[in-house]
Amino acid sequence: MKKFKKTYPIICIYSVLFFLTLHPIQSQINDSDRIVGSWFFDSESSFAEVDREVNDFMEANPQLRVKMQSAYTGKTITFLANGAYGQVLGDGTRASGEWYIREDALFIKSQNDVVYTFQFKIQDNKLVLTTVSQNRESKSVVPNQYFTKI
Numbered sequence: 839m840k841k842f843k844k845t846y847p848i849i850c851i852y853s854v855l856f857f858l859t860l861h862p863i864q865s866q867i868n869d870s871d872r873i874v875g876s877w878f879f880d881s882e883s884s885f886a887e888v889d890r891e892v893n894d895f896m897e898a899n900p901q902l903r904v905k906m907q908s909a910y911t912g913k914t915i916t917f918l919a920n921g922a923y924g925q926v927l928g929d930g931t932r933a934s935g936e937w938y939i940r941e942d943a944l945f946i947k948s949q950n951d952v953v954y955t956f957q958f959k960i961q962d963n964k965l966v967l968t969t970v971s972q973n974r975e976s977k978s979v980v981p982n983q984y985f986t987k988i
Contacts, residue, residue, distance in 0.1 A: 879984070
């Protein structure tokens with residue numbers, strides 16, 4: 839019994855240290871693993887956050903609004919474990935490329951070698967992609983894109 843009383847605290851300390859060192863490794867693996875799969879665009883949530891200036895412009899140009907909404911509504915994106923990326927817009931337009939995660943950012947490289955940068959958050963079966971603007975002159979029409987895993 840005395841031996842158990844002496845070794846029990848040591849076992850507890852080693853167990854805590856083991857789990858603390860495992861946590862950062864586990865969180866890095868989770869982001870890449872959890873993003874793999876297909877995601878369906880949530881148009882209601884995404885369009886609700888469109889900038890007022892963009893919304894006013896779309897109101898003044900209804901044909902452009904319809905074209906934009908038809909492209910985004912029904913959009914699916916797919917991240918494969920091997921780094922391949924695919925996208926099908928609501929109007930059937932397809933695109934492919936590569937994806938990778940580095941320093942808490944998601945990078946998508948198109949077939950034309952254009953790299954798009956996103957901040958991302960995954961919670962349960964929900965994904966939010968926030969466009970990182972490369973310069974101050976350009977603005978994303980839908981800055982926060984909400985997706986549900988399918």
